[in-house]
Amino acid sequence: MTGKSGPRRVTSADVAREAKVSRATVSYVLNDAAHQKIPEATRQRVREAAARLGYAPSAAARSLRRGRSDIVLGLLPDWPIEHVLGRLVQQLTDALAQHELTFLVHSAAHPARPLREVWRALTPAAVLALDAFPEAEADAVRAAGIEVVMAVHGSARSGHRSPLVPEEPIGAAQARYLGRAHRRLGYAYPDLARLGVLARPRLDGVRKVCAELGLPEPDVRTVPVDPDGAVEAVKAWLAADPPVTGVCAFNDDVAMAVLAALRWLGLRAPRDLAVIGVDDIRAAALARPPLTTIVRDTEAIARGLARRIVDTLDGARVSADPIEDPLLVLVRVSA
Template sequence: MTLNDVATASGVSRATASFALNDDLAERMRIAAATRDRVKQVARELGYVPHGVARALREGASRVVVLNIDDGMEGHYSRSYIQGLDAELRANEYVLLVRYGHHTPQTTRQVLEAIAPRAVIDFGQIYLTGHELEDVGGGWRDGLAAHSALQLRHLVEHGHTHVAVALPDSESPLAATRLKFTGQAARNMNIRIPDSFVAPLERGACSEAVAAFLTTAPEVTAIAGFNDDVALRVLTALHDLGRRVPDDVAVIGFDDNGYGAFTTPALTTVNIDAEAHGRLSARLALDLDSSGLRPPPARIVVRESV
């Protein structure tokens, strides 16, 4: 007997049946006592076994989904994505295990052997391809490519046709891809492909890097940060150099970490709500229907730096 069988016999949805069989969740979700009693009675009559080990033996895999997040991929997007992924998995009685850091084939194999997860999701690959949105090739509809284009388009709409991209000093698996998508977006907008430079973490070094870049590229009037962390470094460097933002140089962030609202000037950035992306990934991992679930479009958070 499966949870679907219990739900059908009880006349409730799969999610309601799952909540009703879990006393803590039933209280939080305000499942009526009569519904809880009915679902539990049906489960007993059908011989439904909710024990995780028993189900793993029956299904050939544990009730665990593993998410790998490489170094340099953390941010608002990943946190929002994890919230959606975890919520959808919990509603279907699965547990999410998140692995941060560098993952080798050997360590991944050890995880597979130890817990036999239902699925392993590579966060980087999903974000890069956007395939969960049926948008293969980087996600020009609502993936990384579209978000990169949105950042650049906001600058162009404010009259900036000579733009640079500031990158982190640590290696990121997204850096090369972001530059490629920004370049493609620039060609589509008929502006020059942006140059790029590294914005170091240390304050003095970052000021030197920004000064050196602007000396070699005085025509640049706007800088697009790889993320908000990098954009905030650039804001500080421009302040230290006596450059006015946005009068002398405009700055825009990416992935809205929240700290940009507290700077002077406040940082304009790109906000991406990835909760629906996470829910889509969960449904695909569990072979559930994913139709009708669409993420909200990314948006510009307009502040003062552009």
């Protein structure tokens, strides 16, 4: 029995025949090999032949040339993949591509393939985990010859004393903004335990600024993204002694749940309760009232992470300081 095969992959031999040069010349030209005295006319002929045939060097060939893979394995924790996380993944893909690295993402959401199977199959140049990375797993990765293991929210013995991208400044920025006009703040904590790695330091930032401003400890309430749970939290804040008049929410989704609860109770932000979110998701500007929020520079984060990975791969000195993440308070109506 015979079957029809798909189109044959164009090889460097095809390019060599088309350009009437040797395969070595094709390799020198397309790989920009130094110290090769090849006439510019020949170089142009090789490039045109490669373009005409649609030739692209294989990943295996690139890896052989560099002495390592061009893959960076990105490990996503079991977090909701929504607007901001999706944007960061795209920006990391773009930032790493500028260094001829390919960003491949693996989600830990159940029932994902075990992580160890993934990195063994891919043998990436580097592993970037958005959450903390287990030390035992990091040791196993390095033992397999993968030298770069970086974790955004956990060191994995990377030498970073603090997270690469700290979350505490976000809560601090929220509290500083509301603390100018409010004497008691609340914190709307998410009801997904797996988001604690982000929520806890953000809450720590709120607490720190409250202490600096001489305000009471923030009144922390878990706010699910549903009307009933959010209504109960709002009632508790308003009934506190003294009452909460400004709420720092974990993110925009939680903030909009608080705004919905206020409307359900016949109340209004910011008159009855000011609310500030994080992330500036697309719906934030359409909320009732439009949501004041903290905007992160995810592009700067992506560039910074890519730079750390490339520098580490190249053996260059890598800063131990957190990546700069300029924060902007986008003022709308809710606070």
